[in-house]
Amino acid sequence: MKGQASIQIKGTFYTDYRSVLILLYYPLIDKGAYLLYETLLALSEHNENYTLESLCLFSGLKEKKFEEARQILEEFQLLQTYSDPIRKAYRFEIYPPKKANDFLRDNTFGRLLLEVLGSAKYEQLNRMFQKKEEASTQGMVNISKQFDPSRLLAWNDDKEAMLASILPRREEQRVQYAFDFDTLLEGMRRIFPPRLRTTQNLQTIATLANVYGID
Numbered sequence: 001m002k003g004q005a006s007i008q009i010k011g012t013f014y015t016d017y018r019s020v021l022i023l024l025y026y027p028l029i030d031k032g033a034y035l036l037y038e039t040l041l042a043l044s045e046h047n048e049n050y051t052l053e054s055l056c057l058f059s060g061l062k063e064k065k066f067e068e069a070r071q072i073l074e075e076f077q078l079l080q081t082y083s084d085p086i087r088k089a090y091r092f093e094i095y096p097p098k099k100a101n102d103f104l105r106d107n108t109f110g111r112l113l114l115e116v117l118g119s120a121k122y123e124q125l126n127r128m129f130q131k132k133e134e135a136s137t138q139g140m141v142n143i144s145k146q147f148d149p150s151r152l153l154a155w156n157d158d159k160e161a162m163l164a165s166i167l168p169r170r171e172e173q174r175v176q177y178a179f180d181f182d183t184l185l186e187g188m189r190r191i192f193p194p195r196l197r198t199t200q201n202l203q204t205i206a207t208l209a210n211v212y213g214i215d
């Protein structure tokens with residue numbers, strides 16, 4: 001297998017797609033197809049080009065098994081593959097699994113799942129995915145332990161500077177607001193310590209300042 005390959009996600013992955021993938025798709029696709037899908041999904045996050053050989057290595061599949069797995073994913077509408085034979089380039093487009101109810105009622109996939117699992121297992125899965133409402137916590141008290149800020153009492157400006165030098169730099173989101181952080185943070189090291197000056201917290205401050213017209 002020769003050539004370069006790029007990977008792109010198409011469509012929106014909903015919250016519980018993985019449970020649908022494992023409980024509904026997995027019985028119909030073999031282990032290799034599942035591994036290839038998860039591998040391509042993971043690699044797509046890095047926005048790089050890969051060789052076909054490297055994709056085989058990442059997925060742990062030999063060339064023949066890789067091709068079989070790819071075609072299975074294509075059959076189940078989880079993957080589309082494009083090829084440019086002149087440049088020896090490939091493009092893999094990953095699609096999210098169907099939602100559970102759509103899968104179970106699909107004229108092809110639903111029937112095939114019933115054929116493979118039998119009626120009892122099929123009905124069990126159908127009941128599981130029909131439960132749309134989560135168990136209510138009304139009348140109960142949340143006793144979950146919150147993070148203890150004292151764990152970071154030893155944190156200081158030197159450690160904050162060291163962390164800043166290690167982490168990759170990213171664009172500061174607060175610059176889009178006309179807000180004077182220098183004045184706000186002056187003499188505030190003890191009241192508003194550096195460990196709490198996260199991007200999310202500063203973003204919240206800037207947003208609220210913008211809403212209430214505070215410069």
